[in-house]
Amino acid sequence: MIPVFQIPRNSLVWLLVAQTLLILPHLPRLPVWILFAWFITVVWRVQIFRGLWPFPRPWVKVMIVLLCVMGLLSEYGRFFGIEPMVGLLITAFLLKLLEMRQKRDVLIVAFLGFFVAATQFLFSQTLLTTLYILLTVTALTTALLGVHQSEGHRYPWRSFKLAGTLIAQSLPLMLALFIIMPRLGSLWAVPQPEQRAATGVSDSMAPGDFSRLVQDKATAFRVTFDGDIPPPPFLYWRGLVLSDFDGRRWQQARFGRFRGDSVNWNNEPLEQWRSTVETTGEPLSYQVILEPTQQHWLYALPLASSSDERVGFTRDYRLVSRLPVNSRYQYQVDSHLNYRLQAQALSGSDLGRELYLPDGFNPRSVQQARQWFAQAGSPRAYIDRVLAYFTRDFTYTLEPPLLGQHSVDDFLWQTKRGFCEHFASAFVVMMRAAGIPARVVVGYQGGALNPLKNFLVVRQADAHAWSEVWLEGEGWLRVDPTAAVAPGRIESGLDSALSPAEAELLDDPFSLESYRSFALLDGIRLRLEVLEYDWHQWVMNYDQQKQSGLLNSLLGAVTPGRVAAALLISGFVVLAAVGAMLALSGRRAPLDPGDKLYRRFLRRLKSRGFQHHPGEGPRTLAKRVKSERPELNAWVSQVVNSYERYRYGEEGGQLELLRRLVREAPSRRI
Amino acid sequence: MQNLADRIVGQIGTVLLGKEQAVKLALACLLSRGHLLIEDLPGMGKTTLAQALANVLGLSYRRVQFTSDMLPADILGFSVFDRESNGFNFHPGPVFTQVLLADEINRTTPKTQSALLEAMEERQVTLEGETRPLPEPFFVIATQNPTTQSGTFPLPESQLDRFLMRIELGYPDSRAERALLMGINPRERLDDIQPLVSYDEFVVLQKQVDTIKASDSLLDYLQRLINYTRTAQEFSCGLSPRGSLALLRSARAWALIEGRQYVIPEDVQAVAPAVIGHRVRDAGDFGDPGGVALVERLINNVDVMGA
Known part of the structure; x- marks a missing residue:
């Protein structure tokens, strides 16, 4: 029987804790059976530790591995991709528990754990994630420590504290490396996570979509304005333009999202159609940090342009990103709030698209629209007529009644209760029925100002749908029918536009957003927002360009020599700080003046060729001097007498005498 | 005081030649109210030192020679039935004295050793349910042969700890040895040593140590x-x-x-x-x-x- 290495208890405990911490955030992405596998391996491992169960036999291990691989394959259907790979890694991390026989195996599992911790960043890079990973890394370090600690270490918290100290000590160095280390491009392309639910506004709109979306308190994007923040009625963040209507659902126009001719990328020459835009006045510039949406489209105030290379401009005057936004995405925008779009004329195909209504839907609305348009006489008057109808007895509500096949008819003439998408949809249908080109625009409206840092936070709850109508000579105009029904929605946000009972529905007890009325909690919320914002600005956004800028300002010029010197110096500074801390904590009480004098006396003796021994008391020393260096005897015995009385005796106030005696050393050459 | 200490040391020095350091240590031990263990080969003057100390301090003195067949009662004492008084009479053992010389303590069995060591620690003897205090002051001066010699039961650490000091005498230097050889047997001169301090003076000295x-x-x-x-x-x-x-x-x-x-x-x-x-x-x-x-x-x- 080969003697089996027993994992120290501390190490195993922390390994299991770290494993739990590591797997938890991955769980939503993992197949359910992993939980089961996890449970079995942990129980088995603990039983092995307790000496109750044996290690699994080889064929059992092979079976388990085969089962897991098959499970992963059936779950994901493929192997190349981030999620299956992470799944495989975590499965390996779990199963390796059953294989730990030697100290080496424990080390492997711990290092595997560090790797799993790093994969977490593929999915999320927020401040919270980072802190959480720091915690898991500390737990893993504790497990590593535990392997090397002797049997006597039985208190898990002590090891954890030690590991925490180690991690804390390594933080300054980590920071220095983060700032100074050259940012090499990734050596291989890191595949992006794929199976992820798109968040935020989707590319189609049907009744009920928005009332679901606004219950989400998550941040959609943050905006920093270079100048003043425009008032809320101007804050219409255009995301998508929906022109196709099938009677119930609005979708983007058929000409495709990315057909070459419809997107004008920033590195391409300006297309002809971009001249149909007229702007006046100075642009408003701002930065948007968009949370991942898994979509291409970007949000901006009309009329937006961006000088960012990754951004393109579409035929319907929106900004899009070349790649889907699957991690936080920052872009710079210039918006002209005074603009005219396609003021001259619409082409035949454009007109046909923006006027299209499916046959056989909403007959009553179509009929009513024609009647009102005839009565009104002009498109403007007709728009006012329709908006006036909305203001009369419509209710803005989160819980509109269900609508039938003729959704607009039902809404306009029967239920008269709806959310923004009902109003936008009905309004556009009414416009088109009267021959006025119109379309639905979805995006966000408004945003909450964070007074601490002066940036705007736009949440999913700010999602909104409105409409644009085209008038000859004026181009596309924004008309928001919701503003006619619930002006408060535009001016001060959703909460104020809903009845109190409905506003309560929006409250999520787990979101700080719901506690705005408590000053303290609101302060905390604002501060957290700022933290997250700064995190993005200073850490996530710290790229090669920013680094060279910072290093330039710090070092004067970025040369390899200077960077290396800066690395060395910062490393040295960190070590020096640690050393200083150690020296300070270990410093003894200041020396007694008498002891100082005696030390000086010993130095003088030494310079006269007499070396004392550490364990030698004054009197012994004097005796030795007497026999070895009789010429010094008179002086030494006087000093020793005086010192002995001062230091050990009862008479105080001998210090002056001692000082004088020490000073009166005989000259060196006798 | 120096005077007195010097005189004591000088007095003992007349019987134990050339052992000033050991004598002073022994005196310091007694002044600190501690028990003394003297370890050396037989015939080095252990007994002489102990007896001279007792004499010079004017204390009563008993000597027990420890052997391997000794029992606790041989040291502590025992009760004997007295027919006339129709009761038990306690016959105190040699331990009831001021200075007890326990000679060759490691030649006896642990049982007997611990009987003495208990008396050392508690300064009292409990026999047959009755506790009898030992006289004041109570010193044990034990001697032991080096444990490497045959027929010894080494004292365990816990019992060694009861002794304040353990000293060795060592061979006398050649001058002292010559004086010893030329003079009369020191043992015979032991009786000449007169007490230099009274019991009260000795107690005062002991108290002075604390100051x-x-x-x-x-x-x-x-x-x-x-x-x-x-x-x-x-x-x-x-x-x-x-x-x-x-x-x-x-x-x-x-x-x-x-x-x-x-x-x-x-x-x-x-x-x-x-x-x-x-x-x-x-x-x-x-x-x-x-x-x-x-x-x-x-x-x-x-x-x-x-x-």
Whole structure:
């Protein structure tokens, strides 16, 4: 029987804790059976530790591995991709528990754990994630420590504290490396996570979509304005333009999202159609940090342009990103709030698209629209007529009644209760029925100002749908029918536009957003927002360009020599700080003046060729001097007498005498 | 005081030639109210020293020769039925004295050893349910043969710890030896030694020990020594608090004998081998707890000044 290495208890405990911490955030992405596998391996491992169960036999291990691989394959259907790979890694991390026989195996599992911790960043890079990973890394370090600690270490918290100290000590160095280390491009392309639910506004709109979306308190994007923040009625963040209507659902126009001719990328020459835009006045510039949406489209105030290379401009005057936004995405925008779009004329195909209504839907609305348009006489008057109808007895509500096949008819003439998408949809249908080109625009409206840092936070709850109508000579105009029904929605946000009972529905007890009325909690919320914002600005956004800028300002010029010197110096500074801390904590009480004098006396003796021994008391020393260096005897015995009385005796106030005696050393050459 | 101490040492010196240091240590031990263990080969003058000390201090003196067949009752005493009074009469053992010389204590069995050691610690004897106090003062001066000799039961550490000091006498130097050979047998002159102090004077002296000043500086040094025994690799175990108290008390008594009102590091160094030697053990040595060499290293390595 080969003697089996027993994992120290501390190490195993922390390994299991770290494993739990590591797997938890991955769980939503993992197949359910992993939980089961996890449970079995942990129980088995603990039983092995307790000496109750044996290690699994080889064929059992092979079976388990085969089962897991098959499970992963059936779950994901493929192997190349981030999620299956992470799944495989975590499965390996779990199963390796059953294989730990030697100290080496424990080390492997711990290092595997560090790797799993790093994969977490593929999915999320927020401040919270980072802190959480720091915690898991500390737990893993504790497990590593535990392997090397002797049997006597039985208190898990002590090891954890030690590991925490180690991690804390390594933080300054980590920071220095983060700032100074050259940012090499990734050596291989890191595949992006794929199976992820798109968040935020989707590319189609049907009744009920928005009332679901606004219950989400998550941040959609943050905006920093270079100048003043425009008032809320101007804050219409255009995301998508929906022109196709099938009677119930609005979708983007058929000409495709990315057909070459419809997107004008920033590195391409300006297309002809971009001249149909007229702007006046100075642009408003701002930065948007968009949370991942898994979509291409970007949000901006009309009329937006961006000088960012990754951004393109579409035929319907929106900004899009070349790649889907699957991690936080920052872009710079210039918006002209005074603009005219396609003021001259619409082409035949454009007109046909923006006027299209499916046959056989909403007959009553179509009929009513024609009647009102005839009565009104002009498109403007007709728009006012329709908006006036909305203001009369419509209710803005989160819980509109269900609508039938003729959704607009039902809404306009029967239920008269709806959310923004009902109003936008009905309004556009009414416009088109009267021959006025119109379309639905979805995006966000408004945003909450964070007074601490002066940036705007736009949440999913700010999602909104409105409409644009085209008038000859004026181009596309924004008309928001919701503003006619619930002006408060535009001016001060959703909460104020809903009845109190409905506003309560929006409250999520787990979101700080719901506690705005408590000053303290609101302060905390604002501060957290700022933290997250700064995190993005200073850490996530710290790229090669920013680094060279910072290093330039710090070092004067970025040369390899200077960077290396800066690395060395910062490393040295960190070590020096640690050393200083150690020296300070270990410093003894200041020396007694008498002891100082005696030390000086010993130095003088030494310079006269007499070396004392550490364990030698004054009197012994004097005796030795007497026999070895009789010429010094008179002086030494006087000093020793005086010192002995001062230091050990009862008479105080001998210090002056001692000082004088020490000073009166005989000259060196006798 | 110096005068008195010198006279005592001088007086004993007439019977135990050339052993001033050992005599002073023995005196310091008695002044500190501690028991003394003298370890040496037979015939080195252990018994002479003990008896001379008792004589010079004017204390009553009993001597017990320990043998392997001794029983506790041989030391503590026993009760005998007396037919006339129709009751038990207690016959006190040799332990009921002021100075007890326990000769060759390690030749007897542990059972008997512990009977004596109990009396040493409690300064009383409990026999047949009755507790009888021992006279004041009560000193045990035990002698033992080196444990390497045959027919010995070595005292365990816990019992060695009861002795304040353990001293060795060693061979006399050649001058003392010559004087010894030329003179008459010292044993015969023991009776000539007259008490130099009365019992009351002796108690006053003992009380004086407590008034000797130990400055902070000295206590620092003492603690450095103790810490060294507790942290250095070469010590298998450190000095106990009882040991450190014993060291300080002995150093005070030593200072008193030296005629000083305060303790200096040399006092500590003088008593340290006797006080610490039997309480520590070299980590590399599994035999006899004889740490005198170890204590010398300790004294040489620990800085008197403090680093």
